[in-house]
Amino acid sequence: MKRLSFLLLPAAMLLTGCENNAASYSIDESKNHSISLVREQNLPWFGEVHQRFVIARFPECQRRYDIAATGTGMAKLDLYEVAPRLYAAQQGKAWYALGTEQCVVQTFKPEDRPTSPPGRLVGSFVKKEGALVFEPAVP
Secondary structure, eight states: OHHHHHHHHHHHHHHTTOEEEEEEEEGGGOTTEEEEEEEEESOTTSOOEEEEEEEEETTTEEEEEEEEEEOSSOOOEEEEEEETTEEEEEETTEEEEEETTTTEEEEOOGGGOOSSOOSEEEEEEEEETTEEEEEEOOO
8 A cells, every 4th residue: 555655646746737727708697608718738748738619509509619729827818799699809819709609719810810809808718826717807
């Protein structure tokens, strides 16, 4: 038993660098209509953190889309409402169009990126005290 506990400590230390976080923006204060950001880092010795959007409008649709990976430091991701069921998200230089009508995400090409906010800022996905959260915009 003593040998087994000796092996558990290094294994636990390897896993401490992993990240598995998610946060959601509930549209119309409904759990059935939301945009979520999921961040996962499967192996701590690889610096990349995989990110994906999960777009949901139950019972019609729910889909997930991989977006640009980041390092372990989280850059703020702003979410804008462009029109009903149409959103834009910005993280650094990357821009995404998100539609909740059919649960779709599209990456803007560099030449099509907005030069100014395309709509009303609804909030931002940020990391606070090690956890991913959605912070609503202050009106």
